Each structure stands twice: as structure tokens, then as C-alpha cells.
Amino acid sequence: MNKLRNLLPGHNSRRYLLLLCCLVWSAARAEEIQSPNKQLTLSVVLQDGGVPAYSLTYKGKPVLKPGTLGLELKNTTSLTNGFTQTAATRRSFDESWQPVWGEVKTIRNHYNELAVTLTQAATKRTMLVRFRLYDDGLGFRYEFPRQKELDYFVVKEEKTQFALNGDHKAFWLPGDYDTQEYSTVTSNLSEVRGKMKAAVTPNASQTTFSETGLQTPLMLKGNGLYINIHEAALVDYSAMHLELDDKTYVLESRLTPDAVGNRAELQTPCLSPWRTIIVSDKAADILESKLVLNLNEPSKIKDTSWIKPVKYVGVWWEMITGKSTWSYTNQDNIKLDSIDYSKTKPNGTHGANNTRVKTYIDFAAKHGFDAVLVEGWNTGWEDWFGKHKDYVFDFVTPYPDFDVQELNRYAQSKNVKIMMHHETSGSVRNYERHLDTAFQFMNKYGYNAVKTGYVGDIVPLGHHHYDQWMINHYNYVLTKAADYKVMVNGHEAVRPTGLARTYPNLIGNEAARGTEYESFGGNNADHTTILPFTRLIGGPMDYTPGIFQTKVSAYNPQNNSFVHSTLARQLALYVTLYSPLQMAADLPETYEKHLDAFQFIKDVAVDWDDTKVLEAEPGDYVTIARKAKGKSSWFIGSSCDENGRTSKINLSFLEPGKKYVATIYADGKDAHYEKNPQTYAIRKLNVTSKSKLTQYCAPGGGYAISVIEAGR
Known part of the structure; x- marks a missing residue:
């Protein structure tokens, strides 16, 4: 506080008290929650002018700097500013559920929730922003309760921001309202504008919208973190794209317009899809995340016995x-x-x-x-x-x-x-x-x-x-x-x-x-x-x-x-x-x-009880092991880029004390995706949970392994 007072000319106590009160007031308006494991922290605040904003950190590292929230409406006052916070509720939730089919038998849905109710003084309209913070990331959406001040309305544009903390490496597709069938470009965000023209290749139907428009899911890497931005539960709304400001590295939502240019036509009570941010300092965690699934509603189909992989x-x-x-x-x-x-x-x-x-x-x-x-x-x-x-x-x-x-x-x-x-x-x-x-x-x-x-x-x-x-x-x-x-x-x-x-x-x-x-x-x-x-x-x-x-x-x-x-x-x-x-x-x-x-x-198999990501680096390699549904058998797949590599994995996921036979389908000698793609070699090994494997992957190559319990 002494340092703060010294910043004031003449140590004016009146100015000091006024500034101190403002700081205390701002802090009081901020709402925070942490993920169940306390590694992620979400902060929600009303900025000057009643503009809602949020930020996110992971293990103390900034994931997202303060980014604004809200919706621009057509022919009426927009829901972007002039808000006061009228309520904030918290709860924790923890359940496990079993998908009809999937990568794992059971999925845990564990989060801490913050629901912030905002009221716009000028219109007396209410907007609730619901945040769910998981150990693997954040989901949030807009909710609009039934209210006479806001009945039927048209979204001109959603103004959600994802304010990145730097010029991250990105794995991106050109933003397009009609197709995702493009090759992924790997570049820093600052290079998107220069690479966009070459990235837009012909398609049967395509509508690009910007020199810096991107699609989701967008994978990013920077500051020692892996970040994935997407959406969940897309129902009665248009799909979200992202507009990149390549000077500030702020991404802002861009919704797909309909035939007359409207982004969404809604009637209260209603809600938006969830906006999702998956984050970790390990690439494998991104692949193992079930956040997007968890943010969707349980099955609306009561009898699922006819649904088979x-x-x-x-x-x-x-x-x-x-x-x-x-x-x-x-x-x-x-x-x-x-x-x-x-x-x-x-x-x-x-x-x-x-x-x-x-x-x-x-x-x-x-x-x-x-x-x-x-x-x-x-x-x-x-x-x-x-x-x-x-x-x-x-x-x-x-x-x-x-x-x-x-x-x-x-x-x-x-x-x-x-x-x-x-x-x-x-x-x-x-x-x-x-x-x-x-x-x-x-x-x-x-x-x-x-x-x-x-x-x-x-x-x-x-x-x-x-x-x-x-x-x-x-x-x-x-x-x-x-x-x-x-x-x-x-x-x-x-x-x-x-x-x-x-x-x-x-x-x-x-x-x-x-x-x-x-x-x-x-x-x-x-x-x-x-x-x-x-x-x-x-x-x-x-x-x-x-x-x-x-x-x-x-x-x-x-x-x-x-x-x-x-x-x-x-x-x-x-x-x-x-x-x-x-x-x-x-x-x-x-x-x-x-x-x-x-x-x-x-x-x-095509249905699984368990999945382990053994190695992963986007754009370079992926090695995954999966356990067949209702069986003791495991299957492993590894894919690498044009450079080739040596994969090193251990089989500790196997049940201890049991013996297995591993059949390895690998690239043959001098295999190469361009020069010699069809050569392969097959060999068998006896393995246990203590076994470790080293396998060369040719350029553009990989390997597959079936691991069957001995005697089966």
C-alpha cells in the first residue's frame, strides 16, 4: 500500500482513498473458480462500461487473457455492455456415465460451475453465462431465461473472444461456411494472413469469409501449453468460426450466416452451444479429454440396443x-x-x-x-x-x-x-x-x-x-x-x-x-x-x-x-x-x-473399454493403445509424419501377471510413403506389462500391434 501511495502526486490522501476504493470495488466484482484439481483458474469480471469478460490460467500460466463476452443483436440494443451483475451461483458436480459406444467404458463428468447472471440496466434484459471448469479445460455458454423484455431476437454476431497470450503455433483450416475439406496448415498465428490464399483449395461448395478466418476445432501450441478451442452441443444455432486479429492474437467468434445474413434466430428461453477450451502441458491430455462429450446432454434415445458399432x-x-x-x-x-x-x-x-x-x-x-x-x-x-x-x-x-x-x-x-x-x-x-x-x-x-x-x-x-x-x-x-x-x-x-x-x-x-x-x-x-x-x-x-x-x-x-x-x-x-x-x-x-x-x-475392434495415449505431438506423431470392449485384447496404432521416427513405448497398461502375444505389423526395410509404400514386415513377440518396445516408423509410416492374451 505504501508503494501505491507513493505513486500519487503529493501523497494526496483523498486521491489515494479513491483509488483504493476503486481497486477494492473491482476486486469485489471479479468472480473466480478453480478446477477440481486446482490447476485451472477462471476469472470473470465486468470491465468498464459493464462489459463482461473472462480469463483463464493453467498452473499459474496464462491460457487466455481477459476476453469479452456478449452478443450483437439485429435492430435492437446489443447484449455486449451496460451490464450489472445481479447474481453468481456456484456448485460442484461429479458423476460417471457409460456411453453406448466409445473410446472408454466409463466417462467421469467432474466440474466446478459458476453461473453469473447479468442484467442490462437500459433494457432490463437478463443474460446468464454458465461456466464449467474441468481438470482438462473450460466450457461456457449463454443462457436467456423467458422474459418479456427479450422474447424473439436475431443474433447479428456473437462477440465471444479467446484472447491468446502470444503468437502461438497453430494447426488451422481456412474459415469456411460450407466445407472443412482442406489440408491443415501449420504455422504461427502471425503467418495466417500470408498463407491463407494458398490454403484455400477448390471444393464442390465453399464460402470463405476472411484472410484471417479459421475453423474449429483449432489446435494451438505456445508458452509450454497445448490449447484446443471448439464448441459443444451445437443445437438450434449456427456453427462457430474464429476471426483472428493477427496483431493482438485475439480470436473472436464468427457465426455462419443464413440466406438473409442472420447468424441465429432465437426465442427465449434458449441457450447457445458451449464454447470449449481444452488445455494441458501434455499433448496426450488433449486427446484423452472428454470435455466436449461431457457438455452434451445424455442420450435422448431410451432403447439403444439397436445401435451397434x-x-x-x-x-x-x-x-x-x-x-x-x-x-x-x-x-x-x-x-x-x-x-x-x-x-x-x-x-x-x-x-x-x-x-x-x-x-x-x-x-x-x-x-x-x-x-x-x-x-x-x-x-x-x-x-x-x-x-x-x-x-x-x-x-x-x-x-x-x-x-x-x-x-x-x-x-x-x-x-x-x-x-x-x-x-x-x-x-x-x-x-x-x-x-x-x-x-x-x-x-x-x-x-x-x-x-x-x-x-x-x-x-x-x-x-x-x-x-x-x-x-x-x-x-x-x-x-x-x-x-x-x-x-x-x-x-x-x-x-x-x-x-x-x-x-x-x-x-x-x-x-x-x-x-x-x-x-x-x-x-x-x-x-x-x-x-x-x-x-x-x-x-x-x-x-x-x-x-x-x-x-x-x-x-x-x-x-x-x-x-x-x-x-x-x-x-x-x-x-x-x-x-x-x-x-x-x-x-x-x-x-x-x-x-x-x-x-x-x-x-x-471398433468399440473400446479403455484408451491410452502413449505418445503424441500434433503434426509429428500419435501412438494410441485401446482395449477391446469386453475382452482382454489390446490394439496399438502409431502414425508419423514425412520425417519418420523411432517410437518407444512401454506396455504397463497390460494386466500385471498375465502373458500376451503381440503381433507387430510394421514398415518393411526401406519403406517410404512415396518411394516404397507397400513393403511391410510382421513379427510376433511374447510380452507382459513389464515389456518395452522400440519400433522404427518410416517416413509417412507407422505400425499396428494386436496384443492378445496368451492361450486366447
Whole structure:
């Protein structure tokens, strides 16, 4: 206090007392809570002008400097300033719950909560900001109780800030209202503007919005910390992006606009999605976090017995490579009601024909797979891409060479399901008008899972893939599918936000560059070492791994692309890229040539009791071990970037006193993702919980290990 007094000219006691009172008053307005383990501290304060702000520290290190909160409203006073705090409540919560499927059997939901009620004097409106502080991070959201002063309102923009403490290294995608299918750029935040133009590569539908706009989940590294920013429980709201101020390193939310430019249209009582910050000084902790899942509501589906993880093959990769076609003919400019396919000459390359589909069914049955995905089975594929047609597919009419009844009878005789495919061509109104009929058709013919697609611009035009209207559509499809006991695998939809906890029939999502891009020019060699830290934070990805023939020209001489991965790493992806829906994406004929390596795909589980992240560094490497659901078996996968590395792990997670046999599927001598990708070596070792393993990973390579209890 003496130092403070000495700062005042002439030691003016009146000024000193006034300043002291202001400091005490400001401190009184600040609210703080700590995480259960006391390593994270959240501070919430009203700044000058009644502007709400928050900051976050981890083990005494600043994670986020004070950043403002609030919403800018359309045609009325915004909820950004002029607030007074009228209440602050605290509580602690601790429970454990079991997911229908997942990376672990049991998830602990343990947090300390602070709910701050703010009242805007000028409008008498009330806004509550609810903060939940976990050991692994923070979640917060806006809540608006029913009130006559705020009934129906339109969000012009959300003004949430994430004020970073420096020029962090970032793993980022260009901000885009319609696609996440970009290669991740690794750079400092200060370099984003200069790298943005090259980062924006062509896509079937894309709407970038800024030279410094970024997508979530955004992975960051700086000041000895790993930080991940995302959102949870995206319902009746538009998806959040981030606008970077590359001078101050403050990120501010940017919501996806709808067709008339509104970010969200709300009516009280209502609430926003959670804004999430996962933080640790260990990269592995980011991957093991369940914060996003915990911030979602429990399952709304009471009977979940019909929801089962799936391992499948499919008539897909041969079309992606150009070996086969989705369409039955080569005609274009057609209308469904003006073409008689039974009288039209087929093109001879249609993949979804009876003979070919039975080949996949036989292969699935022989090797114990659950299902066969068939794309291109239904009429309409000749003339739809990029045409903005309202009516393209009816989702129930097969091509002449696809016998629905016979193929499903054949599949059932082999104890195999056929997986439905619904490509909407972005025509959302058309899909909704056919939805009940399409699901009834699935029930009739024994389909229990559907892969949906939203390729191209959204119709009605003006809407974006991630605006509020489309978010409500995706969630409507989930609830409608649940009525028919149908599992959904959404492609080209919004990136997940943990909503699979609430609707566990959301069995898979794409929402990033998957394996298909290996046929479109290739994914970067470090791609699969970044995805676990970015896209997979919100939920599992249907990445479609397992490509053994890495030269696409082997299937289509006109396509010179290649898979940027060794064969051994393709096996590792079944562990490192978690999904309860896993595809063996290559052709049966190719797998038959490599049955020794294919054995790992047959053996690896798709549902888990436990997960351990053994090594991790975003953009460099990921090594993960998982314990199969209800079994003593473990599976390990390791993926590295273009530099290669030597992986060193210990097996202390195994049950002490038991003996196991480890089968190691590794890169062969001189393996390299570009020069020699298909060479691999398989060996077996006897191991226990005391064992340690050292394994070289080739550039763009990795390894996979099955660890089976001896005698099993």
C-alpha cells in the first residue's frame, strides 16, 4: 500500500482513498473458480462500461487473457455492455456415465460451475453465462431465461473472444461456411494472413469469409501449453468460426450466416452451444479429454440396443478412383420422370450391379464384416453434380441392375447387412420431403444404417452447410432416423460437437479431408497426425482407411494420384483415428493378395473399454493403445509424419501377471510413403506389462500391434 501511495502526486490522501476504493470495488466484482484439481483458474469480471469478460490460467500460466463476452443483436440494443451483475451461483458436480459406444467404458463428468447472471440496466434484459471448469479445460455458454423484455431476437454476431497470450503455433483450416475439406496448415498465428490464399483449395461448395478466418476445432501450441478451442452441443444455432486479429492474437467468434445474413434466430428461453477450451502441458491430455462429450446432454434415445458399432466394406473406392461409376448410363440433362432406365443402354462401368455387390457380400461374410456399403444404387446419378436441382433423387428407386430384394435376401443369408446411401446433392428440402418414405424403404429391406451426403451448394440457394437452418436439418434427420431405428453416418455435414452422446445413432461423420482425397491429389503425410487434435476432438470420423494399393493408377490408368501413407500406417489408422464405424476401403481383390496384413483389420475392434495415449505431438506423431470392449485384447496404432521416427513405448497398461502375444505389423526395410509404400514386415513377440518396445516408423509410416492374451 505504501508503494501505491507513493505513486500519487503529493501523497494526496483523498486521491489515494479513491483509488483504493476503486481497486477494492473491482476486486469485489471479479468472480473466480478453480478446477477440481486446482490447476485451472477462471476469472470473470465486468470491465468498464459493464462489459463482461473472462480469463483463464493453467498452473499459474496464462491460457487466455481477459476476453469479452456478449452478443450483437439485429435492430435492437446489443447484449455486449451496460451490464450489472445481479447474481453468481456456484456448485460442484461429479458423476460417471457409460456411453453406448466409445473410446472408454466409463466417462467421469467432474466440474466446478459458476453461473453469473447479468442484467442490462437500459433494457432490463437478463443474460446468464454458465461456466464449467474441468481438470482438462473450460466450457461456457449463454443462457436467456423467458422474459418479456427479450422474447424473439436475431443474433447479428456473437462477440465471444479467446484472447491468446502470444503468437502461438497453430494447426488451422481456412474459415469456411460450407466445407472443412482442406489440408491443415501449420504455422504461427502471425503467418495466417500470408498463407491463407494458398490454403484455400477448390471444393464442390465453399464460402470463405476472411484472410484471417479459421475453423474449429483449432489446435494451438505456445508458452509450454497445448490449447484446443471448439464448441459443444451445437443445437438450434449456427456453427462457430474464429476471426483472428493477427496483431493482438485475439480470436473472436464468427457465426455462419443464413440466406438473409442472420447468424441465429432465437426465442427465449434458449441457450447457445458451449464454447470449449481444452488445455494441458501434455499433448496426450488433449486427446484423452472428454470435455466436449461431457457438455452434451445424455442420450435422448431410451432403447439403444439397436445401435451397434460397424465394420464394413463397400462399393465406393472403385468409384472414387474412377475404376467404376455411380451412374448407370452416360446421359446428362435428364429428368427422373423423363427417362426409362430399363430401355436405356448401360455404360458398362456401373459399380452397384448385382454381381459386383454379391462379390463384396461374399467377401464380408468370409472375413467377418458386418456390412457392405453400396453407393450409386439408385436412379439420378447421371445429372446432378453442381446443377442446383431441387429434385434429383427419390431415395427408393434402384437402377435396373440393382435388385434390392434379391441382394438383401442374399446378404441376410450370409449374415451381412447392406448399408444404405442417401446422397442429397445438397437439396435439403427434397430430402426432407422423402425422408419418411426413404426410412420406411430401409426398414422394409433390412437396412439399419445410412450414409448421408451433402455434396455441392445447399438448395434452397443462399443457405450454408453450417448455418442454423442446416444445423436443425441435420439434427432433424437424426431424430427421424431414431424413430425408424436407423444409424446415421453424415458426410459433408457440420463437424461434430459431441452430439453423439445425445443421439448415439450418429454413428459416424466425415467433415474433413478423408481417404477419398488420396485419389484427388493426396493428403499431406502429416494429415493423420493432426486430425486427432483437430477434427476428432468433436467426435469420431469415418476416414475410410485400409488402402493397400497405394497407386491409384492400378485401378484407373488416367489417375496418377497416390496414397500418402505406407501400408503399415493404413493399419495403424484403425486405432489412431477413432470411429465406431470402420471401413476396409480397398477392393476385395487387393486384400486377397495381402491376407497376412489384412488380418489386423479383421481382428481390430471398433468399440473400446479403455484408451491410452502413449505418445503424441500434433503434426509429428500419435501412438494410441485401446482395449477391446469386453475382452482382454489390446490394439496399438502409431502414425508419423514425412520425417519418420523411432517410437518407444512401454506396455504397463497390460494386466500385471498375465502373458500376451503381440503381433507387430510394421514398415518393411526401406519403406517410404512415396518411394516404397507397400513393403511391410510382421513379427510376433511374447510380452507382459513389464515389456518395452522400440519400433522404427518410416517416413509417412507407422505400425499396428494386436496384443492378445496368451492361450486366447
